[in-house]
Amino acid sequence: MLAVVLTLATLTVFWFVTESGPFASIEPSVWALDMTQVSALHGRSLTGAGVTVCIVDTGVDATHPELQGVHLAAWRDFVNGRPTPYDDEGHGTAMAGIIFARGRLPGIAPGASLISVKAIGGSGSGTDLDVSRSISFCLDPNGDGDLADGADVISLSLGGESHPFLGSDTEDAVNAAMDRGVIVVGAAGNDGQRDDGDVESPASVPRVIAVGAVNIQGSIAPWSSRGNNGVFPPFPTVDPNKKPELVAPGVSISTILPNARYGYVSGTSPASALVAGIIALLLEEHPAFRHESTLLGAFKMSLMRAACGCSGTEVSHDDRYGYGIVRARDTDGLLP
Secondary structure, rough: OOOOOEEEEEEEEEEEEOOOOOOOOOOOOOOHHHEEEEEHHHHHOOOOOOEEEEEEOOOOOOOOOOHHOEEEEEEEOOOOHHHHHHHOOOOOHHHHHHHHEEOOOOOOOOOEEEEEEEOOOOOOOEEHHHHHHHHHHHOOOOOOOOHHHOOOOOEEOOEEEEOOOOOOHHHHHHHHHHHOOOEEEEOOOOOOOHOOOOOOOOOOOOOOEEEEEEOOOOOOOOOOOOOOOOOOOOOOOOOOOOOOOOOOOOOOOEEEEOOOOEEEOOOOOHHHHHHHHHHHHHHHHHHHHOHHHHHHHHHHHHHHOEOOOOOOOOOOOEEEOOOOOOOOOOOOOOHH
16 A cells, blocks of 8 residues: 545635634525535435444544534544544544534524544644544444444545546545445545546545535636546546546635634535535435445435536536536435
């Protein structure tokens, strides 16, 4: 295996600290909920209840007012070994806010349970080993061999260079998770303006749902990574695993930050967290797809078929837009 360094997939954070200054107020990103049809599922009182989402990231500030009442099912720090949840970078808290906020901001799945694992340090990077150990922890947080208390969805708003021939511990870990029926969502990456030829790893792994980013107009963000769906590497990708699979709002998304702060974030990180939250809503409505590896392909195909091909392309898959913008209500209508 090759040693891999993984980094966060967020571009910008505009800080909101007080009631004054250039960002004196925070506005919910209602447009993102409407574009992805989350508002329709919220209108049916779906909250993600009974579903567990594991976020592997920089940690979480569980004391934030927006996270009060959220069920923190488990915590582990693979960077510094601290027993109490914290976030010394901010990214993990921002991703948790997109999914779980329940106050000033409407989270995608505020009724879901959260497993938070710190694999990324305050510098914004982490090791392949720590990320892979974190993914394994998501599956069985109390280590008793019973996966019932583990994650149904793993959200990975991070990535590194893809090495299709050599592999990595992280890629092995996500494959092990999917073999156990856990749905894995990964950020496509933000190198679209200097593209290296593929989405980042582990989003590049078949069966992982790679997510790119669009803006409020539904147009692809220029930095959202392009997928490589040709002959290499190492074999042609086929439906429904062409990369990226989906795009979602990822430009100036309102969320939370440590120490009771708020901010707007951009990148494929918030886009992938949003999709992870949508999957939690869908699993609440369709629990038969939880921890059922034989149904992963059918679940994923439903997401692809329901996606809005808003790019204007005439093909079913586009190397930037994937199969289109994720549509929560339309996917729900395709699931039995």
